[in-house]
Amino acid sequence: MESHNPVPDITVDTNYGVCAAAGFRAAGVEAGFKASGGKDLALVVNDGPEFTAAAVLTSNRVAAAPVHWSREVIRQGTCRAVILNSGGANACTGAQGFQNTHETAENVAERLGVGAGDVVVCSTGLIGEQLPMDVMKAGIPAVTDALAAGPEAGKSAAEAIMTTDSVSKQACAARDGWTVGGIAKGAGMLAPGLATMLVVITTDAKLPADALDRALREACRVTFNRTDSDGCMSTNDTVALMASGASGNTADELEFTRALTAVCHSLAQQLITDAEGASHDIAITTVGAATETEAEDVSRTVSRSNLLKAAVFGNDPNWGRVLSAVGTTAAQFDPDQIDVTINGVMVCRNGAIGDSRDNVDMAAARAVDIVIDLKAGHHQATVWSNDLTHDYVEENSAYSS
Amino acid sequence: MESHNPVPDITVDTNYGVCAAAGFRAAGVEAGFKASGGKDLALVVNDGPEFTAAAVLTSNRVAAAPVHWSREVIRQGTCRAVILNSGGANACTGAQGFQNTHETAENVAERLGVGAGDVVVCSTGLIGEQLPMDVMKAGIPAVTDALAAGPEAGKSAAEAIMTTDSVSKQACAARDGWTVGGIAKGAGMLAPGLATMLVVITTDAKLPADALDRALREACRVTFNRTDSDGCMSTNDTVALMASGASGNTADELEFTRALTAVCHSLAQQLITDAEGASHDIAITTVGAATETEAEDVSRTVSRSNLLKAAVFGNDPNWGRVLSAVGTTAAQFDPDQIDVTINGVMVCRNGAIGDSRDNVDMAAARAVDIVIDLKAGHHQATVWSNDLTHDYVEENSAYSS
Numbered sequence: 001m002e003s004h005n006p007v008p009d010i011t012v013d014t015n016y017g018v019c020a021a022a023g024f025r026a027a028g029v030e031a032g033f034k035a036s037g038g039k040d041l042a043l044v045v046n047d048g049p050e051f052t053a054a055a056v057l058t059s060n061r062v063a064a065a066p067v068h069w070s071r072e073v074i075r076q077g078t079c080r081a082v083i084l085n086s087g088g089a090n091a092c093t094g095a096q097g098f099q100n101t102h103e104t105a106e107n108v109a110e111r112l113g114v115g116a117g118d119v120v121v122c123s124t125g126l127i128g129e130q131l132p133m134d135v136m137k138a139g140i141p142a143v144t145d146a147l148a149a150g151p152e153a154g155k156s157a158a159e160a161i162m163t164t165d166s167v168s169k170q171a172c173a174a175r176d177g178w179t180v181g182g183i184a185k186g187a188g189m190l191a192p193g194l195a196t197m198l199v200v201i202t203t204d205a206k207l208p209a210d211a212l213d214r215a216l217r218e219a220c221r222v223t224f225n226r227t228d229s230d231g232c233m234s235t236n237d238t239v240a241l242m243a244s245g246a247s248g249n250t251a252d253e254l255e256f257t258r259a260l261t262a263v264c265h266s267l268a269q270q271l272i273t274d275a276e277g278a279s280h281d282i283a284i285t286t287v288g289a290a291t292e293t294e295a296e297d298v299s300r301t302v303s304r305s306n307l308l309k310a311a312v313f314g315n316d317p318n319w320g321r322v323l324s325a326v327g328t329t330a331a332q333f334d335p336d337q338i339d340v341t342i343n344g345v346m347v348c349r350n351g352a353i354g355d356s357r358d359n360v361d362m363a364a365a366r367a368v369d370i371v372i373d374l375k376a377g378h379h380q381a382t383v384w385s386n387d388l389t390h391d392y393v394e395e396n397s398a399y400s401s
Numbered sequence: 402m403e404s405h406n407p408v409p410d411i412t413v414d415t416n417y418g419v420c421a422a423a424g425f426r427a428a429g430v431e432a433g434f435k436a437s438g439g440k441d442l443a444l445v446v447n448d449g450p451e452f453t454a455a456a457v458l459t460s461n462r463v464a465a466a467p468v469h470w471s472r473e474v475i476r477q478g479t480c481r482a483v484i485l486n487s488g489g490a491n492a493c494t495g496a497q498g499f500q501n502t503h504e505t506a507e508n509v510a511e512r513l514g515v516g517a518g519d520v521v522v523c524s525t526g527l528i529g530e531q532l533p534m535d536v537m538k539a540g541i542p543a544v545t546d547a548l549a550a551g552p553e554a555g556k557s558a559a560e561a562i563m564t565t566d567s568v569s570k571q572a573c574a575a576r577d578g579w580t581v582g583g584i585a586k587g588a589g590m591l592a593p594g595l596a597t598m599l600v601v602i603t604t605d606a607k608l609p610a611d612a613l614d615r616a617l618r619e620a621c622r623v624t625f626n627r628t629d630s631d632g633c634m635s636t637n638d639t640v641a642l643m644a645s646g647a648s649g650n651t652a653d654e655l656e657f658t659r660a661l662t663a664v665c666h667s668l669a670q671q672l673i674t675d676a677e678g679a680s681h682d683i684a685i686t687t688v689g690a691a692t693e694t695e696a697e698d699v700s701r702t703v704s705r706s707n708l709l710k711a712a713v714f715g716n717d718p719n720w721g722r723v724l725s726a727v728g729t730t731a732a733q734f735d736p737d738q739i740d741v742t743i744n745g746v747m748v749c750r751n752g753a754i755g756d757s758r759d760n761v762d763m764a765a766a767r768a769v770d771i772v773i774d775l776k777a778g779h780h781q782a783t784v785w786s787n788d789l790t791h792d793y794v795e796e797n798s799a800y801s802s
Binding site: 060061062063089091092093094095096097126127128129130230231232233234235304305306307310311313314316318319320321323324325326327328329333335336338347348350351352353357388389390392393394395396397 | 463464490494497498527529531633634636705706708711714715719720721724725726737739748758791794796798
């Protein structure tokens with residue numbers, strides 16, 4: 001899929017994840033949260049010598065208990081472990097829910113010999129149900145006992161955070177003297193559990209906490225934040241980044257940001273590609289915008305048009321649905337100047353009928369490339385999305401029952 | 402369906418429409434725009450003695466040629482006729498499209514002996530195709546020849562603007578000495594042709610143009626503008642109101658606004674109830690808001706959650722999807738204070754688990770009533786929507802092909 005976002009030209013290996021960097025151990029076990037069975041409790045531990053950390057958490061004002069907890073943990077710029085469960089979001093669960101998150105962190109901390117305030121907690125699943133704490137308390141010794149370094153351990157953690165993902169998601173990039181790698185689950189249509197996206201990234205580079213934070217925010221801005229499957233923001237979204245410094249090498253902040261962005265881009269693309277119910281991946285690129293923010297706004301608005309997404313499902317290059325969505329934004333443009341190109345065919349030229357829509361082949365491939373030229377400036381942004389399908393409706397029509 | 406919007410307590414008769422008021426003739430004929438056949442050209446004519454008019458047109462910046470034309474016509478506060486075709490939106494059709502609208506108005510004007518600048522034009526159908534003007538030019542004499550007063554003529558016009566509507570929509574309210582009535586087509590899921598909503602309303606009351614304009618904007622604000630089927634705004638939406646003064650009676654502006662609001666409310670409810678693909682009508686009411694605007698914003702944001710809409714299709718009272726949508730708004734609230742009631746059961750209390758979701762029966766009726774209490778003030782607003790169903794995806798996945 002062609003991309004107009006600034007994705008660094010860095011090779012990413014999707015066979016390795018959180019244990020690719022030195023100084024980390026991980027594990028994934030079946031604790032019993034999921035009614036369907038399978039691994040559902042993951043742990044990623046930073047063995048140091050440094051414990052620098054950063055995180056980006058959901059901006060949803062209705063945030064889950066683990067998000068409130070983790071926001072406090074990460075405020076100090078350090079973290080020693082991330083514990084993650086699938087099978088329950090622990091969102092909208094009141095004081096009891098927060099107490100359960102606190103108790104989870106305490107149990108993990110005790111087993112690791114660290115402080116509870118060093119443990120980030122992530123949960124994913126149905127909103128509005130309390131976590132079964134007997135399951136959690138039995139699962140924590142099991143997952144800490146299973147901790148190991150190496151590719152198998154990292155993959156096991158990636159598997160334990162899956163909900164309806166059909167494959168686990170890993171990505172890593174090795175640079176000169178240090179490595180960055182991560183795991184991810186969820187995204188949009190993929191996750192009936194409110195599209196929760198959980199990501200854990202590790203690096204053995206040496207970096208101060210403020211540089212780590214800046215790098216993570218910039219990487220998320222142009223990758224995860226431009227992945228918009230169904231416009232629904234989760235109460236639990238968490239991207240956590242831990243740096244062990246175990247390589248002994250200090251990374252240049254710009255180079256680290258580039259490698260981190262490449263890893264985040266790969267994980268985001270893996271999320272979109274595995275989106276359940278989707279039959280097309282759609283890259284919506286707005287070019288010629290007056291600002292990057294306006295380019296992103298236009299791409300995002302188009303990515304949220306149910307009418308367009310249903311048309312893409314039907315392999316219908318219905319460009320009128322692109323223009324009608326663009327027209328609802330406040331971006332600078334002259335409606336009589338807009339071009340729209342679908343899979344290389346300029347079906348709309350200067351806001352009116354362009355080349356024949358019959359020339360557009362959407363059935364041949366899963367990828368659909370939509371480019372909107374506003375002719376109002378020199379900025380651009382891509383948002384990645386999916387089509388709206390029968391399977392999406394099916395997946396999401398009976399999740400809690 | 403319970404409503405918390407200020408819907409006037411005025412009896413509305415849905416058997417009569419644009420010919421209920423004195424001074425109007427109408428007609429609907431089969432011109433040949435629709436490949437599927439059936440009536441597709443409608444005309445509503447004001448015979449006076451007054452010709453006061455107002456209109457609310459789409460705020461989409463990518464507006465159809467007939468919208469650009471009609472905006473100029475209505476600027477003078479008068480209008481003698483509205484011509485409407487289904488089977489083609491005449492949107493994104495460039496200079497040729499505007500010329501076709503102009504020519505349509507001229508042809509109608511010539512047959513009626515009025516000026517082209519007195520004719521409002523409305524179109525609905527696929528975006529990005531030129532209208533077949535041979536069909537239009539043959540249809541206009543046919544529809545002017547068919548003009549008549551009385552219920553049958555009004556119903557015929559209501560039928561000719563239908564696209565995938567399963568029934569035509571009319572509403573009228575008779576007050577002391579004057580009457581207001583209208584016809585409507587489209588809305589959200591109902592219309593694969595980009596949800597285009599076309600409405601023509603007539604009255605025989607005597608009112609100055611500025612009062613007519615104020616009344617129409619207020620009525621639309623709390624009815625059509627709070628009907629949000631799929632969040633997709635049309636390039637062609639038009640609500641036109643013509644006043645003939647034929648009753649000889651001057652209407653009080655407030656009383657006229659109330660009657661007009663009742664008629665618009667009825668038409669809007671008829672649109673939602675007939676929405677194709679939908680299996681549930683959803684009334685989303687936000688109460689306890691700091692301002693009416695915030696109440697509307699919260700209700701509208703919830704109405705646009707695909708995850709919630711798919712859950713409603715599955716008769717699943719998934720209140721977590723309500724809260725996660727509320728959390729994305731900027732409205733004033735404390736997340737730990739929000740109550741959510743679905744069909745009378747308070748499933749979420751103070752932002753956490755309330756009464757059992759098992760007590761909610763969503764399968765028994767088409768209507769679903771969701772009430773969100775922000776506990777931040779005393780304002781409220783209802784937005785009406787539909788569920789997201791397999792039939793919606795099917796309807797919208799292959800419209801232009």
